[in-house]
Amino acid sequence: MADSAETQELVYLVTGGCGFLGEHVVRMLLQREPRLRELRIFDLHLGPWLEELKTGPVQVTAIQGDVTQAHEVAAAVAGAHVVIHTAGLVDVFGKTSPETIHEVNVQGTQNVIEACVQTGTRFLIYTSSMEVVGPNIKGQPFYRGNENTPYEAVHRHPYPCSKALAEQLVLEANGREVLGGLPLVTCALRPTGIYGEGHQIMRDFYHQGLRLGGRLFRAIPASVEHGRVYVGNVAWMHVLVARELEHRAALMGGQVYFCYDNSPYKSYEDFNMEFLGPCGLRLVGTRPLMPYWLLVLLAALNTLLQWLLRPLMLYAPLLNPYTLAVANTTFTVSTDKARRHFGYEPLFSWEESRTRTIRWVQTVEGSA
Numbered sequence: 001m002a003d004s005a006e007t008q009e010l011v012y013l014v015t016g017g018c019g020f021l022g023e024h025v026v027r028m029l030l031q032r033e034p035r036l037r038e039l040r041i042f043d044l045h046l047g048p049w050l051e052e053l054k055t056g057p058v059q060v061t062a063i064q065g066d067v068t069q070a071h072e073v074a075a076a077v078a079g080a081h082v083v084i085h086t087a088g089l090v091d092v093f094g095k096t097s098p099e100t101i102h103e104v105n106v107q108g109t110q111n112v113i114e115a116c117v118q119t120g121t122r123f124l125i126y127t128s129s130m131e132v133v134g135p136n137i138k139g140q141p142f143y144r145g146n147e148n149t150p151y152e153a154v155h156r157h158p159y160p161c162s163k164a165l166a167e168q169l170v171l172e173a174n175g176r177e178v179l180g181g182l183p184l185v186t187c188a189l190r191p192t193g194i195y196g197e198g199h200q201i202m203r204d205f206y207h208q209g210l211r212l213g214g215r216l217f218r219a220i221p222a223s224v225e226h227g228r229v230y231v232g233n234v235a236w237m238h239v240l241v242a243r244e245l246e247h248r249a250a251l252m253g254g255q256v257y258f259c260y261d262n263s264p265y266k267s268y269e270d271f272n273m274e275f276l277g278p279c280g281l282r283l284v285g286t287r288p289l290m291p292y293w294l295l296v297l298l299a300a301l302n303t304l305l306q307w308l309l310r311p312l313m314l315y316a317p318l319l320n321p322y323t324l325a326v327a328n329t330t331f332t333v334s335t336d337k338a339r340r341h342f343g344y345e346p347l348f349s350w351e352e353s354r355t356r357t358i359r360w361v362q363t364v365e366g367s368a
């Protein structure tokens with residue numbers, strides 16, 4: 001990559017570049033990677049906003065494609081110096097079958113790795129997830145943990161299972177010889193729950209609050225803490241890793257990094273209120289209004305309804321046994337591995353992340 005860097009000739013590929021995180025990665029690369037010549041954006045569904053990017057100095061190439069199709073992936077990867085693989089099916093609500101989640105998240109990642117090997121691309125960054133670690137099926141808390149904290153990472157749900165398998169594939173591929181004889185350098189970033197402009201679940205909570213007359217009802221105790229991270233900082237960490245991977249290949253190759261920032265540790269609902277509150281919503285109750293056993297029952301009922309209604313319609317509410325278990329389990333990270341290895345510092349302070357997210361919620365359809 002050194003020659004290309006000197007002549008400012010880098011080609012990057014972002015898979016899933018039209019998703020919530022992918023769009024931020026794309027925009028961040030255009031702003032903060034001056035060595036970029038071409039940016040390829042590969043996604044199943046291309047967004048109309050891509051058009052506005054095509055007028056800048058960097059060649060922006062939109063590629064409509066499917067990561068499960070090896071030939072489509074190989075064609076997109078050929079000639080790229082760096083691949084940032086964010087594409088994935090983020091489904092914890094039972095909208096898609098476990099087989100499809102596996103095909104996209106695991107087989108899709110395998111296709112990306114093989115494409116790098118076959119075409120000679122040396123640097124691969126994978127967007128993994130905190131879900132690879134936990135919360136586990138026992139609901140054990142992970143409190144201010146880092147990448148070395150012992151934790152029983154046992155999953156049953158298709159989404160964390162698929163992310164864990166895909167991450168393993170990526171890490172094992174580190175060091176494989178790519179076309180041309182040089183070694184592949186890979187690493188995986190594990191964001192905690194991401195928030196920020198474009199966050200669909202935040203939108204859903206906002207609309208739900210509006211439907212309930214400006215109120216949301218507390219379901220989870222305030223003492224259950226979640227680590228959350230602003231999407232701009234997740235994008236920034238991807239850009240930094242991509243930049244540093246060549247020079248620090250021995251240190252960073254085959255490594256995992258939690259993706260974090262200075263957002264405060266709070267319960268999922270209290271954290272959301274940091275944005276929804278200034279937009280006119282109120283969280284009712286200092287304690288959960290329903291006993292936990294009733295939530296468990298409702299979550300199980302939702303699973304049953306989803307199954308019964310499947311032939312007629314897709315019933316995929318926010319509450320199911322898995323989302324309840326995740327929401328009700330403390331999972332917070334506290335680590336400086338990314339700072340030590342490649343100098344990561346959050347680009348956006350908590351105040352700025354909050355302000356940007358509030359401004360975005362204010363533009364969401366239905367807002368006052």
Ligand SMILES: NC(=O)C1=CN([C@@H]2O[C@H](COP(=O)(O)OP(=O)(O)OC[C@H]3O[C@@H](n4cnc5c(N)ncnc54)[C@H](O)[C@@H]3O)[C@@H](O)[C@H]2O)C=CC1
Nearest residue numbers: 016018019020021043044066067086087088129191193194
């Ligand atoms: N949203 C979150 O809180 C977190 C997300 N992640 C990971 O970050 C990555 C991005 O997630 P989000 O942006 O939230 O999801 P998203 O659903 O907004 O974006 C995923 C993108 O991948 C694309 N995609 C899906 N299937 C594809 C296929 N077969 N071929 C090509 N493209 C395909 C989608 O069209 C979409 O644009 C995922 O890998 C996810 O597992 C990790 C931690 C937390």
Ligand SMILES: CC(C)CCC[C@@H](C)[C@H]1CC[C@H]2[C@@H]3[C@H](O)CC4=CC(=O)CC[C@]4(C)[C@H]3CC[C@]12C
Nearest residue numbers: 090092129131193219268318319323324326327
């Ligand atoms: C009313 C319910 C009790 C509250 C439901 C909230 C849930 C929908 C969300 C609570 C925690 C979220 C998950 C968490 O942020 C970690 C994640 C990481 C990922 O890689 C993908 C998304 C998610 C699983 C996220 C999904 C929504 C929650 C379960």
